[in-house]
Amino acid sequence: MESGGQPGNRNSADGKAYAQQLKRALAHLSGLDYEAGLFMIAQGVVKRALTELADAKEVADRIDGKPPQAITGADGGPLVVIAAQAHDEKL
Helix, strand or coil, rough: CCCCCCCCHHHHHHHHHHHHHHHHHHHHHHHCHHHHHHHHHHHHHHHHHHHCCHHHHHHHHHHHHHCCCCCCHHCCCCCCCCCCCCCCCCC
């Protein structure tokens, strides 16, 4: 029996197949294993983070997590909530 998702939904399986191929490519190109390939990528990102703000933000977000984003209304103003109540009218 399939776990998670709707029956017939192949999104998870396809994602895993792609992840597997990425691991194979990382292993192949690093000449070692996929973890060595990931480490090589991480080194490049960290080196760029020392001089590039966008890369520094990416490193910080990965380590500390992304800061929460405010939910605001139009033009950054307060959020306006309109509540509606249903009622049963007999005609």
